[in-house]
Amino acid sequence: DQQVKQNSPSLSVQEGRISILNCDYTNSMFDYFLWYKKYPAEGPTFLISISSIKDKNEDGRFTVFLNKSAKHLSLHIVPSQPGDSAVYFCAASGGTDKLIFGTGTRLQVFP
């Protein structure tokens, strides 16, 4: 039962353009959502989060949008840089202390 889904296993974007990574969830009890970035041979690194009481949160080049009615969130990276190339995980939590992760999207930013 995959409660958090990232349906695009990979995404390729040109440097300077916008990268949009998508995530869908099925559990309406989730009230906090996070994005993590993972480089090879490293653990996931926290990127940005959003509470269910908001629909947008921005931090520099990174913006997360939450659409509760559609149970959908997205991460926008503008402008994309080659150093952004990594695997991005969407995660959710619903009043408990555990994070439920998606399967990840591999982003490649090319020159």
Added chain:
Amino acid sequence: DAGVTQSPTHLIKTRGQQVTLRCSPKSGHDTVSWYQQALGQGPQFIFQYYEEEERQRGNFPDRFSGHQFPNYSSELNVNALLLGDSALYLCASSLGRPTYEQYFGPGTRLTVT
């Protein structure tokens, strides 16, 4: 500021053996969570320790057990290893509750042959 550290980096074990993985949390953090990441999958929650007690557990069998020490460091023990236990084991630390923003270590790659 030391981040989350894990040891060993890599480990090879035989089916039926037992293994212990170790984790030191980020300085100032008091909560440790363990995750299993199989190839091509996202991390899956195993359990979380706070004040030396297991606070919450994911859908893993009793072969998976853990411990937290007074200095907040933690161990993950897996008994009677199966081939399917081969994965990257990630430790994450956080402070207080809720423990949404967790900081991960580099992981221990376990291979069971």
